[in-house]
Amino acid sequence: MGRIPAVDDVREAPDRTAGADPSGTAGALSGLGVRPGDVLLVHASLRSLGPVAGGARGVLAALRRAVGPEGTVVVPSFTPENSDTSPHYRARVRGLDAAAVEAVRAAMDPYDPAL
Template sequence: MPTPPPTGPLVTRATLAADLRALGVRPGEIVLAHSSLRSLGWVNGGPVAVVEGLLDALGPDGTLVVPTQSGGLSDPALWTSPPVPETWWETIRATMPGYDPLVTPTRGVGVVPETVRTWPGALRSAHPQTSFAAIGPRAAKIVEDHAPDCRLGELSPLARLEAMDARVLLLGAGYDSCTGFHLAEYRIPSPRVEVGRPVRTPEGSRWEVVTEVSISSERFDELGADFERDRPVVRGPVGAADTRLFPLADAVAYAERWLETHRSREEWVTDDAPASRRS
């Protein structure tokens, strides 16, 4: 049987930029983008066209930020999809290459962030598991000094983005991918966990364990639905994607109140295993 032709809109760099402007993306602003390429329709140029369209909408004075997480740099004891034999764990920990912001690929966040990570002039933060990459005149200020024991808290790019009045763009992505909600977890009583990962030193890679705030995206979809009901969220199409745009500071403040009310310690399900390896 012949392959059927694609359906849905033909999306180009120019139509993406026009749709983003119609949604309300402003030249010169800072946008933290979470994206689903598949949701956009048939994109001529794939993720490269998406990044170009985003940069066109933001203009030369705007800054694009994306999560460039590398959850594969994690403790093999937590891997479940698939698991590895326990007899391998110590060897994996001892030989796993340490994080290098110029080399380590993203994992579990989609092809658009990986394209941003490798974009000419892109800068990436130093956290070995939950980095962010940015393109634009304020990129350095956003990604600098990401503390190694603060994945998504006060010493991460999220807090700087909040202070700089950034907005969140969910480009076909759901609220379950909204990293800004995690910043709220650092501002409420939250469990703490030990997190292992490889780090790069002048002598080579070594394994380290740090104590961190436990993070979880459990119920973020429910949180996002309530946030959208109660707070101003711009919603409209970009290509074929249902897209949302809102201030990061609003989302963090709302999430802080919501999580304190709705989440108990008993139902906390951590995201400390990488997304691509969790069952």
């Protein structure tokens, strides 16, 4: 397992203009000390990164490029609104009949492992 760099805030990257495209973002991560083979735990608001071409997929491409094929990118995926046990979901279906509850479940976005 590679070392785990302490990268607390990507906004402190040496070149803040590097966020425009995934290769620039990968370069900024490298400037912060992220190396191929590293294990990188990322917890960030996409909005705080600024615009990155490709949105979330572009950010993921940059993270993967920075750690390389031997590295690992770990991203917590707290999705309470996509859980049938969350307070949000329970409030949304409270008082609905079974058919309406099923319609709400069918309209929920699925977890996408590609992201």
